[in-house]
Amino acid sequence: MKYSKFFMPTLRDVPKDADTVSAKLMLRSGMIRKLAAGLYDWLPLGLRILKKVEGIVREEMNSIDGQEVWLPHVQPKELWEETGRWGVYGKELLRFKDRKNSEFCFAPTAEEVITDLVRRDVRSYRQLPLMVYQFGTKFRDEIRPRFGIMRAREFYMKDGYSFHADEKDAEVYYSKVLEAYSNIFRRCGLNFRPVEAESGAIGGSFSHEFMVMAETGEEEIVTCPSCNYAANLERAECLPVQSIAPQETQLALEEVSTPGTYTVDDVAKLLKEPKEKFIKTLFFKADEIPVVALVRGDTDLNLPKLARVLGAKTIFKMSEEEYARFAGCDVGFAGPQGLKEKARQKDPKFKLVADHLIKSVVNGISGANLKDSHSKNLNGPRDFEPDLFADLRNAIRGDFCPRCGAKGQKSVLNFSRGIEVGHTFKLGTKYSASMKAEYLDEAGKSRPFVMGCYGIGVSRVVAAAIEQNHDDNGMMWRKELAPFQVVLIPVKLDDAKTLEWSKSIYNDLTRAGIEVLLDDREERAGVKFKDADLIGIPVKITLGEKGLSQNQAEIKTRNSAQAEFIPLDSIVSEIQSKLKQYNQ
């Protein structure tokens, strides 16, 4: 490819709204351009890299018997109604009508569509297992699109779905997918970790996220330094604490005035008390049942855990009016004292649940169930008695590993950040049961398919690779993802010898299957070097006067400061061996 003809508009300046290294570098190098919030054009340079990732993913999916399909991005509402997701997916789902007034959505994922295809065309256990996957655009109307293409609204995903005769087969296959995913991210040169994850809106029985380790990642991950436990913060389990013997004497309940102050941070400052002393009193409706959850002031409630503990299908925060009705005070001023008794008069099904750590609070502080007041010296069970204690919070610094900690070891969890590049779910029969997708088993009995689904944010992988592999001068692609493996820079374009050699080296390398970018622009060498570093091509060949006079070319790899001169007649084999060693 000749640079002069290549549509790669590089920028000297960093675009103002680029908020991460990858977004800056992708925009500066002309890989992408922003069309509107969360919508990006992919230019030839970016697309070359995206296609490299796609190629690796395709090879690994095929190696576990995946078969590629292509499903429409526009999906009919009726299918989404069969699983009930039309109602629960919320505003991320882009919905619209066609000319006949029929309703559709733009695919954020494709469980319904694939389950519909398979229920129509797969009848017998003999056709199982079946794994199908596709590459395509997904649209999710993200509330805050950001970080360039990392959290876009329209993005490029590989989504795969597997169908099995039973749970066991689905589980065996699931572990094959985990292995294939590890191969993919390893081949992309990423430092990553699979972690246990919540299954969220997709649902299912268990799930893993593949995290690329990066300070700029949106996800918080906990890992154990002693065993292989790793989970995202949402999923991480917390060990129950035994009832901690109070060191302090229990004092008498007392009311203090806290005008206009209700967040734990603000009240803690006002009363000069640590957040560990506070009891957060949080109001929910779980499958229409009113629930109050108590968590310690220095911890955050984990909603999926609360839903699981209650066995609830739906769970929402109570509206301000409902809160006021049950607590008898404004939002922010409720406390657990006397609450259960009062709330049960309004609804006998009312539940009061508390996180294990509440047992460690002595002479605690909470709202006084009265505007502008807080109560001090709250002690359970004297002042409140939850219906049950459970793990309801996110892990915090200092927590022990739930796996080896449960066996008595005291390994403190590490906290780090990551970018989620892939997500695998064992779905079970969640979709096949609601959509009546069934096959006939050996005995001729109808059974729902057992399913798995597996996503990779192909476009996000590109950004994650940049986050992990760059320096002050630009990107540093490993050879498997590089848009070109070699950039060839002839310094003097008006010199016959230079032109002759650049043509023959270009042709020879191309014939050897190496992708070369020939920088034939009328630019100073310095500009060309800067652009080559920005784009991050592994090997740079410079044809300068000095080298050519001795029949040599200068070679430099993107990841070393050292340049070397090599004879022109052995250039192809030299470049081949350089590339072989690159990123090994």
Ligand code: ATP
């Ligand atoms: P996130 O928590 O980041 O929103 P998710 O759990 O909603 O991701 P999945 O439904 O599992 O994502 O989608 C599969 C993969 O698609 C994710 O692992 C991620 O790599 C990618 N992905 C999801 N949302 C986006 C987005 N808005 N922009 C780019 N890639 C995305």
Ligand code: MG
């Ligand atoms: Mg999401």
